[in-house]
Amino acid sequence: MEILLGNRLVRERLENLILHKNFDGNFIFYGPEGVGKFSFAKSLALNFDPHDTRIIQKDSLGIDDIKEINEFLLKKPLKDRKIVIIDNFDLATKEAQNAFLKNLEDFHKRNVIILIVSFLGYVLKTIQSRCQIFKFSGVDRGEIKIFFKKQGYDEKKLEIALSIYPHQPGMVKRVLESDFIAFIDTFLNIKNKGNIWKLYKMEDIDKEKLLTLIVFLIQREREKMREFSNYDFQRVEFLLETFHNLRSYNLNPKIQFLNLLVNYYG
Helix, strand or coil, X not given: CCCCCCCHHHHHHHHHHHHCCCCCEEEEEECCCCCCHHHHHHHHHXXXXXXXXXXXECCCECHHHHHHHHHHHHCCCCCCCEEEEEECHHHECHXXXXXXXXXXXXXXXXXXXXXXXXXXXXXXXXXXXXXXXXXCCCCCHHHHHHHHXXXXXXXXXXXXXXXXXXXXXXXXXXXXCCCHHHHHHHHHXXXXXXXXXXXXXXXXXXXXXXXHHHHHHHHHHHHHHHHCCCCCCHHHHHHHHHHHHXXXXXXXXXXXXXXXXXXXXX
């Protein structure tokens, strides 16, 4: 189920481009993860022949992926144009981004290229300058809550998910459809170092789960900042650094999880 909530003005502008047949060239959709950028891009792709559509969704993008895209774009479309959608383009290596520049220059008039980005600063300025940039913002918390309540989700779990991601419906859905809430409860009830090792050994942790845990802990630390005037910022700085490194580099989630456990409870 694709979720399209909020960002109505941006979506209407892009839909009008299609309506008036001005939807071509290079685009960047940027904004927080889980606000509907990728889902909306896929809905736009429905206006193209499926054989002329390539959708790429990976945690990282390298030179080989760029070569594959090049080969796809070089082939003549079955109809008038092709569309390429790349999720998480801000996670592409610099080498891959530099190689991709040629696509933006050579295929500009014949195809549509949409780059999905959470952190615009991680995209080369030379790429940004060759794209039309559309910003997607967070979605109203009340709108998200109403949507998921209508879907029949447990209200208590929904409140927990919204406390972690109050404006990102896509991320709320991931939390609700995973075992994350039970995992959080176990994590917060660690009483001693023996429990740390027990949790580390039994928990099957992946990158997505660990990133969500870090976001949850950052939210908790922000509450403490507001409550205590003498708050020690080292903990939140550690969490932010861990989040950045885990998202940007190909690190082992299990090792990073152990590092988080030791630093958070050590």
